[in-house]
Amino acid sequence: MMNDTMIRNTPIDKEVVNSVVKASGIKDVSISTIREIVKMVNEIEIITGEKFIRMEMGVPGIAPPQIGVEAEIAALRRGVASIYPMIDGVIDLKNEFSRFLKLFINIDVSPEHCVPTVGAMQGSFASFMLISKFIKKQNTTLFIDPGFPVQKQQHHALGIHYESFDIYDFRGDKLKDKIESYLVKGNISSIIYSNPNNPSWICFTEKELKIIGELAVKYNVIVIEDLAYIAMDFRQDFSKPGQPPYQPSVSKYMNNYILLISSSKAFSYAGQRIGMMAISNTLFYKESIDLFEYFRTNKFGYAMIYRVLYSLSSGTSHSAQYAFAAMLKAANEGKFDFVKEVKEYGKRAKIMKKMFSENGFSIVYSKDDNVPIADGFYFTFSYHGFDSSKLMVELMYYGISAISLAITGSTHIEGLRACVSQISMEQMPILEERLKQFYSDHPIN
Amino acid sequence: MMNDTMIRNTPIDKEVVNSVVKASGIKDVSISTIREIVKMVNEIEIITGEKFIRMEMGVPGIAPPQIGVEAEIAALRRGVASIYPMIDGVIDLKNEFSRFLKLFINIDVSPEHCVPTVGAMQGSFASFMLISKFIKKQNTTLFIDPGFPVQKQQHHALGIHYESFDIYDFRGDKLKDKIESYLVKGNISSIIYSNPNNPSWICFTEKELKIIGELAVKYNVIVIEDLAYIAMDFRQDFSKPGQPPYQPSVSKYMNNYILLISSSKAFSYAGQRIGMMAISNTLFYKESIDLFEYFRTNKFGYAMIYRVLYSLSSGTSHSAQYAFAAMLKAANEGKFDFVKEVKEYGKRAKIMKKMFSENGFSIVYSKDDNVPIADGFYFTFSYHGFDSSKLMVELMYYGISAISLAITGSTHIEGLRACVSQISMEQMPILEERLKQFYSDHPIN
Numbered sequence: 014m015m016n017d018t019m020i021r022n023t024p025i026d027k028e029v030v031n032s033v034v035k036a037s038g039i040k041d042v043s044i045s046t047i048r049e050i051v052k053m054v055n056e057i058e059i060i061t062g063e064k065f066i067r068m069e070m071g072v073p074g075i076a077p078p079q080i081g082v083e084a085e086i087a088a089l090r091r092g093v094a095s096i097y098p099m100i101d102g103v104i105d106l107k108n109e110f111s112r113f114l115k116l117f118i119n120i121d122v123s124p125e126h127c128v129p130t131v132g133a134m135q136g137s138f139a140s141f142m143l144i145s146k147f148i149k150k151q152n153t154t155l156f157i158d159p160g161f162p163v164q165k166q167q168h169h170a171l172g173i174h175y176e177s178f179d180i181y182d183f184r185g186d187k188l189k190d191k192i193e194s195y196l197v198k199g200n201i202s203s204i205i206y207s208n209p210n211n212p213s214w215i216c217f218t219e220k221e222l223k224i225i226g227e228l229a230v231k232y233n234v235i236v237i238e239d240l241a242y243i244a245m246d247f248r249q250d251f252s253k254p255g256q257p258p259y260q261p262s263v264s265k266y267m268n269n270y271i272l273l274i275s276s277s278k279a280f281s282y283a284g285q286r287i288g289m290m291a292i293s294n295t296l297f298y299k300e301s302i303d304l305f306e307y308f309r310t311n312k313f314g315y316a317m318i319y320r321v322l323y324s325l326s327s328g329t330s331h332s333a334q335y336a337f338a339a340m341l342k343a344a345n346e347g348k349f350d351f352v353k354e355v356k357e358y359g360k361r362a363k364i365m366k367k368m369f370s371e372n373g374f375s376i377v378y379s380k381d382d383n384v385p386i387a388d389g390f391y392f393t394f395s396y397h398g399f400d401s402s403k404l405m406v407e408l409m410y411y412g413i414s415a416i417s418l419a420i421t422g423s424t425h426i427e428g429l430r431a432c433v434s435q436i437s438m439e440q441m442p443i444l445e446e447r448l449k450q451f452y453s454d455h456p457i458n
Numbered sequence: 459m460m461n462d463t464m465i466r467n468t469p470i471d472k473e474v475v476n477s478v479v480k481a482s483g484i485k486d487v488s489i490s491t492i493r494e495i496v497k498m499v500n501e502i503e504i505i506t507g508e509k510f511i512r513m514e515m516g517v518p519g520i521a522p523p524q525i526g527v528e529a530e531i532a533a534l535r536r537g538v539a540s541i542y543p544m545i546d547g548v549i550d551l552k553n554e555f556s557r558f559l560k561l562f563i564n565i566d567v568s569p570e571h572c573v574p575t576v577g578a579m580q581g582s583f584a585s586f587m588l589i590s591k592f593i594k595k596q597n598t599t600l601f602i603d604p605g606f607p608v609q610k611q612q613h614h615a616l617g618i619h620y621e622s623f624d625i626y627d628f629r630g631d632k633l634k635d636k637i638e639s640y641l642v643k644g645n646i647s648s649i650i651y652s653n654p655n656n657p658s659w660i661c662f663t664e665k666e667l668k669i670i671g672e673l674a675v676k677y678n679v680i681v682i683e684d685l686a687y688i689a690m691d692f693r694q695d696f697s698k699p700g701q702p703p704y705q706p707s708v709s710k711y712m713n714n715y716i717l718l719i720s721s722s723k724a725f726s727y728a729g730q731r732i733g734m735m736a737i738s739n740t741l742f743y744k745e746s747i748d749l750f751e752y753f754r755t756n757k758f759g760y761a762m763i764y765r766v767l768y769s770l771s772s773g774t775s776h777s778a779q780y781a782f783a784a785m786l787k788a789a790n791e792g793k794f795d796f797v798k799e800v801k802e803y804g805k806r807a808k809i810m811k812k813m814f815s816e817n818g819f820s821i822v823y824s825k826d827d828n829v830p831i832a833d834g835f836y837f838t839f840s841y842h843g844f845d846s847s848k849l850m851v852e853l854m855y856y857g858i859s860a861i862s863l864a865i866t867g868s869t870h871i872e873g874l875r876a877c878v879s880q881i882s883m884e885q886m887p888i889l890e891e892r893l894k895q896f897y898s899d900h901p902i903n
Contacts, residue, residue, distance in 0.1 A: 077539035094522035284776030331729035
C-alpha cells in the first residue's frame with residue numbers, strides 16, 4: 014500500500030487538493046453531494062490551472078437537437094411567452110407523448126393522462142407528494158437501489174418515510190422474495206427505481222420487471238418507473254418506432270404505474286426543464302377517501318394535475334413544451350433517431366471501462382443477471398484496498414473526479430460512479446495516462 | 459326581487475348555464491376553483507356560440523415584451539437548451555434583479571441571495587416548505603387576506619397550518635392590535651400577503667407596512683411579500699429607475715423577509731414560468747438546528763437553494779432566465795418602461811368600475827385607509843340582495859364570468875373578483891349593454 018507522506022509527482026498538486034477538501038468543511042467526501050464535489054473540483058482547477066477528467070456530474074454533453082430548438086423559437090415568435098400554459102400540457106405534446114409510449118414501449122396511455130413536468134425532478138417530487146397521502150396506511154416508499162440521491166432528499170424534505178435495498182445481491186429470481194419481504198408488511202405505497210439505472214447502469218431483465226409488476230399487483234402498490242435514460246441500453250436497438258424490440262418496462266406487467274421520462278438525457282434538453290409523466294389509465298381514475306384531507310378531492314389523476322402540479326409551479330415552460338412535442342413527433346415518425354444521437358455515450362463508456370479495467374480497477378456493477386451490462390451514460394468502479402473516500406481524494410491528485418456510491422443506497426460503498434458524458438474523445442489519452450500512473454503508483458499485490 | 463322561474467330574454471340561454479353548472483357536479487359555485495369556472499364557461503361558450511366577458515382568470519392580456527422574446531431566442535441559438543441551469547440562477551439574472559430591487563424598491567439584496575423560481579408559484583411553495591420547518595414551535599403561517607387561493611392549497615398539500623384574517627376592517631392603525639393578537643401566541647412563523655393585493659387591489663400604506671415590519675421584528679417572524687403586481691399601483695409613478703417614489707415594501711422596515719416577484723403580470727411573461735425570489739441578506743445566513751432533520755443543513759439560504767429548489771425542479775428554464783435578465787436590464791437602464799406597458803389594465807379597470815357602479819353594483823374593497831383604491835388588474839364588486847353563488851350564476855346568464863371572494867379568505871363572501879386583463883376595449887360596449895340589462899332586470903328597491 015501507498016504511503017501518504019511519500020512525495021510523488023502527481024498531475025495535480027496534492028497540497029492544493031488537500032487544502033481545498035479541508036476548506037470545504039466536509040469531513041468525509043464520500044457523503045458529500047454531487048454539487049459539493051463540483052464546487053471543489055472547480056476550485057482546484059482554478060488554483061492549479063489544470064483540467065480534470067470530470068466524471069462527477071450526470072449532465073448531457075451533446076448539443077440540443079436542432080428540431081427542438083427551432084420549434085421552441087417558433088413558439089416564442091408566436092407569442093406563447095405571455096400565455097399561461099394549460100396545467101395538463103399543450104395538446105400536441107400530450108398526443109405525441111402518448112404515441113411515443115406506444116411506438117417505443119408498446120403500451121397504451123391516453124393523452125389526457127400524460128402531463129408535462131418541470132423536469133422529471135418535479136415528476137418524482139409530485140409523485141411522492143401525492144402517493145404518500147393516497148392511502149393512509151401505505152405511507153412508505155420502497156427504493157430499489159442504487160438510486161438517484163436527490164429522490165431520497167425529496168423524501169427528507171417532505172417528511173415521507175422510505176425503505177430501500179441494494180439490488181446487487183438480488184438479481185433474477187432472488188428479487189421476488191426480497192421485494193415481497195417489504196411488501197408483506199403492508200406499509201409500502203410505491204416502488205421506485207430507474208431503468209437503465211443511475212448510478213450503476215444495470216438494466217432490469219424482462220423477468221425482473223415481471224416480478225416487480227406481479228408483486229405490485231398482489232400488494233396494491235404503485236410502481237414509479239424512472240425512465241430518464243429511455244432506450245439508452247445500447248445492447249439492443251430500441252430506436253425504431255413501432256418495431257420490436259421495445260424499451261423494457263414494468264408497464265407491460267401491471268396497470269398501476271407512473272412513468273417518468275426526462276428530456277434531459279435521451280433528448281439532450283436538460284436546460285429547459287421539461288419532462289413528461291405518464292399516469293396509467295387505471296391509476297388516473299383511482300379514488301381514495303384518504304386523499305381528501307390534503308387535496309380536497311378523492312381522485313388520483315385530478316389531484317395530480319390540479320392540486321399537486323398546479324400548486325408546485327402552475328405548469329411547465331410553454332415554449333419548451335412545443336420543443337419536446339416536435340422532438341417526439343419527429344422520433345415517432347422515424348425522422349429523428351434520438352437514440353443514434355446519444356450512442357456517443359456508449360462509445361465513450363466502452364473505451365473508458367477498458368482503460369479502468371486494464372489499470373487495476375474493477376467494475377462494481379458488472380452484470381445483468383449473468384450478462385455483461387451495457388456501455389452507457391454511467392459505470393461504477395473500485396480499486397483494491399481503497400474505500401470510496403480515500404479513492405475519491407487520491408484520484409483527485411491524478412486529476413480525475415467522480416462521486417461515491419455511498420450516497421446512492423449501494424452497499425458497495427467502496428465504489429465510485431463515473432459519468433462519461435463530459436469526457437471528449439480528445440481527453441481519452443490524458444485519462445489513460447493518468448490511470449496508468451495511478452496504477453503504477455499503487456501496485457496491487 | 460327577481461323570480462327565478464320568470465322567463466326572461468338573457469344574452470345566454472339560462473337552461474344551458476343551469477345544465478352545465480349542474481353537470482359539473484359542483485354544489486356551490488362560490489367555492490369552486492378558478493380553473494373549474496374556466497371549464498364551465500368554456501363549455502357554455504361552445505354550446506351557445508356566444509362569447510362571455512371573461513373576468514375569472516388572472517392572466518396577462520398583453521403580448522410579451524419583444525426584448526424578452528429576442529433574448530430568449532438568442533440564448534436558445536447559443537445552445538443553452540442542453541445545459542442544466544445553475545440552481546441558484548444565471549449570473550446576469552441575479553445581478554440585474556439585485557439592481558432592479560435597488561432601483562425600483564430602493565433596497566439592497568445581494569445577487570447571491572436572488573434566485574430564479576418556476577414562477578412565483580414555486581417561490582411561495584418553496585418558502586412555505588422551508589419556513590414551516592425552520593423553527594419547530596413556529597409552524598403556522600399567518601395570511602393577511604383576501605389572498606390568492608392556491609397559496610392556501612399549497613398549505614393543505616404540504617400539511618402546514620395557517621391562520622388568517624380579512625384586512626377589510628383592520629386598515630391603518632387598527633392593523634397593529636389585530637396582527638399582534640396572532641403573533642403573541644408564538645406559533646406564527648411567517649406573515650404572507652400580496653401588495654397590490656390579489657383579489658381586492660387594495661395597496662398597503664407605508665404606515666401599514668411599517669406596522670407589519672415592526673411586529674415581525676418584535677416576534678421574530680419572517681415576512682413573505684408577494685409582489686406579483688409590482689409597480690402596478692398606477693396612482694403613483696413607480697416607473698423611473700433610481701427615482702422616488704419607489705414601490706412600497708415591508709423590506710424598508712425590517713430585514714427578515716422574502717420577496718416574490720413574478721414575470722407573469724408586470725412583464726407579461728406568464729408562459730415561461732419564471733419568477734424571482736429575493737431572500738434578505740440577514741435571513742439568508744440565519745441558522746436553525748431544527749432545520750437539520752429535514753434538510754441536512756442548518757442554514758436557511760443554503761437549504762432554500764440546494765435542498766428545496768433543487769429537489770423541486772433542479773432549477774428554472776435556462777432560456778427564460780436570459781429573457782427575464784434582458785427585460786430587467788432594459789428596465790434598470792431606463793430603456794424599457796415596463797409600467798407603461800401594463801398601464802393598459804388601469805385604463806380598463808377605470809372604465810369597467812364606472813360601468814359596474816352606474817348599474818347598481820358596489821365596489822367591495824374600495825379604499826386604502828380612506829383613499830380610493832387604484833385602478834388595476836383586479837377589482838371586487840357585489841350586488842344588493844345577492845350572495846356570491848347566486849350572483850355568479852345570474853351573471854353567467856348575462857354572459858359575464860367572475861370568481862367568488864369566498865375562496866380568497868375574504869369575509870365579504872357576497873363579493874366577486876373581476877380581472878380586467880382579458881377584456882378588450884372593443885368589448886366594453888357589450889359589457890355595458892349586459893350590465894344595463896342586468897340592472898333593469900334586477901331593480902334595487
